[in-house]
Amino acid sequence: MLSVPEVRWALASLVFFLAGLALQLSPAPSALAWALYLACYACGGWEPALEGLRALREKSLDVDLLMIVAAVGAAAIGQIFDGALLIVIFATSGALEAVLTRRTADSVRSLLDLAPDTADVLGDDGTERNVPASSLRPGDVVVVRPGSRIAGEGTVVDGGSDVDQSSITGESVPVYKSVGDSIFAGSVNGTGTLRVRIDVDPSETVIARIVAMVEHASATKAKKQLFIDKVEQYYSTIVVVATVAIFAIPMFLGSEFQPALLRAMTFMIVASPCAVVLATMPPLLAAMSTAGRSGVLVKSAVVMEQLRTTSVVAFDKTGTLTEGTPRVDTVELLPGSDYDENSVLRLAAAVETASEHPVAAAVVGYARARGLTLPDVSAFESSPGSGVSGVVEGRLVTVTKPAGPDNDLGVVRSALSAGKTAVVVRVDGAPTAVIGVADTVRADAAAAVADLEALTGRPSLLLTGDNTRAAQDVARRTGIDDVRADLLPEQKAEAVRAVQAESGARVLLVGDGVNDAPALAASDIGVAMGRKGSDLALDTADAVLVRDDLGALASVIALSRRAHRIVVANLVIAATFIVVLVTWDLIGTLPLPVGVAGHESSTVLVALNGMRLLSTRAWRRSHER
Numbered sequence: 001m002l003s004v005p006e007v008r009w010a011l012a013s014l015v016f017f018l019a020g021l022a023l024q025l026s027p028a029p030s031a032l033a034w035a036l037y038l039a040c041y042a043c044g045g046w047e048p049a050l051e052g053l054r055a056l057r058e059k060s061l062d063v064d065l066l067m068i069v070a071a072v073g074a075a076a077i078g079q080i081f082d083g084a085l086l087i088v089i090f091a092t093s094g095a096l097e098a099v100l101t102r103r104t105a106d107s108v109r110s111l112l113d114l115a116p117d118t119a120d121v122l123g124d125d126g127t128e129r130n131v132p133a134s135s136l137r138p139g140d141v142v143v144v145r146p147g148s149r150i151a152g153e154g155t156v157v158d159g160g161s162d163v164d165q166s167s168i169t170g171e172s173v174p175v176y177k178s179v180g181d182s183i184f185a186g187s188v189n190g191t192g193t194l195r196v197r198i199d200v201d202p203s204e205t206v207i208a209r210i211v212a213m214v215e216h217a218s219a220t221k222a223k224k225q226l227f228i229d230k231v232e233q234y235y236s237t238i239v240v241v242a243t244v245a246i247f248a249i250p251m252f253l254g255s256e257f258q259p260a261l262l263r264a265m266t267f268m269i270v271a272s273p274c275a276v277v278l279a280t281m282p283p284l285l286a287a288m289s290t291a292g293r294s295g296v297l298v299k300s301a302v303v304m305e306q307l308r309t310t311s312v313v314a315f316d317k318t319g320t321l322t323e324g325t326p327r328v329d330t331v332e333l334l335p336g337s338d339y340d341e342n343s344v345l346r347l348a349a350a351v352e353t354a355s356e357h358p359v360a361a362a363v364v365g366y367a368r369a370r371g372l373t374l375p376d377v378s379a380f381e382s383s384p385g386s387g388v389s390g391v392v393e394g395r396l397v398t399v400t401k402p403a404g405p406d407n408d409l410g411v412v413r414s415a416l417s418a419g420k421t422a423v424v425v426r427v428d429g430a431p432t433a434v435i436g437v438a439d440t441v442r443a444d445a446a447a448a449v450a451d452l453e454a455l456t457g458r459p460s461l462l463l464t465g466d467n468t469r470a471a472q473d474v475a476r477r478t479g480i481d482d483v484r485a486d487l488l489p490e491q492k493a494e495a496v497r498a499v500q501a502e503s504g505a506r507v508l509l510v511g512d513g514v515n516d517a518p519a520l521a522a523s524d525i526g527v528a529m530g531r532k533g534s535d536l537a538l539d540t541a542d543a544v545l546v547r548d549d550l551g552a553l554a555s556v557i558a559l560s561r562r563a564h565r566i567v568v569a570n571l572v573i574a575a576t577f578i579v580v581l582v583t584w585d586l587i588g589t590l591p592l593p594v595g596v597a598g599h600e601s602s603t604v605l606v607a608l609n610g611m612r613l614l615s616t617r618a619w620r621r622s623h624e625r
Helices: 005-024 030-057 063-076 080-114 206-221 232-252 257-271 274-293 301-309 317-321 341-352 358-369 404-408 410-417 445-456 468-478 489-503 514-522 535-540 552-587 592-614 616-624
Strands: 118-122 128-132 141-144 154-159 161-164 175-177 194-198 296-298 312-315 322-333 378-383 387-392 395-400 421-427 430-441 461-463 482-484 507-511 525-529 543-545
Touching: 005 030, 005 080, 030 063, 030 080, 063 080, 232 257, 257 552, 274 296, 274 301, 274 552, 274 592, 274 616, 296 301, 296 552, 301 525, 301 552, 312 317, 312 445, 312 489, 317 322, 317 430, 317 461, 317 468, 317 507, 322 341, 322 358, 322 410, 341 358, 341 387, 341 395, 341 421, 341 430, 358 421, 358 430, 404 410, 410 421, 410 430, 430 468, 445 468, 445 552, 461 468, 461 489, 468 482, 489 507, 489 514, 507 514, 507 552, 514 525, 514 535, 525 535, 543 552, 552 592, 552 616, 592 616
Parallel strands: 312 461, 312 507, 461 482, 507 525, 525 543
Antiparallel strands: 118 128, 118 141, 141 194, 154 194, 161 175, 296 543, 322 430, 378 387, 387 395, 395 421, 421 430
């Protein structure tokens, strides 16, 4: 963060402010405190002042310039503490914005690292040459060795291997690819060697399209502002024009210089938006802090304010509603089997110990969790896309995908219809059991979906790149009716935009993978899973569930609504003080000390009201709603 200049200036401003406050509260000469406060002004105020002057040169007034004028005016009448506090608030806000902008740009650039920099291209004479991946052209044939990332998008022309394409499609289990199958750039090859004919120019791959979509959607979303920022142009113009008029008109009518200046200065102080700014920011910052302590990182006050407007929540499947790791769900013995469940598991897991496939890891982990001791395996063989076999305690054990007659078995059909991966265990050639492997649904997923639907009053959606059967099984177990499966990254983003367009809904999307990034950027609010979320998802999202606690979603939306109610109340308080003091100044003679006291009272009152959301009770109340 310190590499961002705005952060360094904001930090310096804060340090000078705290040092000045310490001296102000001590017996030290006031001149020393003033010197430190002025240093705070210089560090934190030069950039907003420059931006304000640039806007003024373009015949536009903004709140930055008004804040600087108000801060200078506060110092001119001896209230330098208030001006310095305002400077610190603005410098901190600008630093946060700069950090988020830098991180988003970096994350988009890092996305290109998913595809390797180079590729091994097979020449017509059978020799290989290593070339930059960006130079690949349709028709080139590349060799992809075990464990390598695939450099280009195309079709397999030779070989077969399990390919992990979860970063693109969100599928929880690797997919076997053989001759004629299409393949994505950025996916990871398994244990086989592939030859892939490039069909797509590097600039048109799914990864490249994700980069373009995230950049476009993030730029669009960056235009969103706090409600109070939307009226800053009008407010700034009115205050400046009114201040000039209050000074100039009496002078034109023959008033003396000092009374006219004092009245105008008093007006500028009591009409300055210090209380308005503090009416808005402390409740939102306090809510962000409370949410952070409770496991939800909200990246900006704008996001904290907009969370309350969520009307539809959409979920990714793998890694969001589910754990993202295949686990054994069922072990069904077949009729005529001479083995019990533990005996079958013991033999199957013994063979699977020599395999690196995620399904194998699920079977081995399940057997060991049951406390089973696994015997040694010999004569191990692996058939890519099919399964494994080996000799265990003198018996030939095979663990394979269902094939041929296996698909007619009732337990196989039942497992597949439920969205599970089914593997058949044979002992000495005789079908013995069917193991169903599924991605485990998070324990809190169903309750979180129910809470969110009760809060928003509208049904949730499931958007996933996984197959329809797996998606429907997860949807059934979590209580989601609207399921959209087999979606590529751009199709997820299109689905989000379609919901926004059809019903005017404000969509909050929860996801974790690279393939979710375009949809996270396209949604009104994007939320990433913190523990297993990809770097791109974490940086693209507006908020992060640090502990992967889906139950916190409803709580943070409710907290945002409560913060908004406090903001509205604070704006009413601030506006009341401003109207009363300004009216007094215009139709009577408002003593400057009374104006300052009234202005400071409103500032302190709205700040303290907003800070109430810092209490742990604020989150508990939001959670209980």
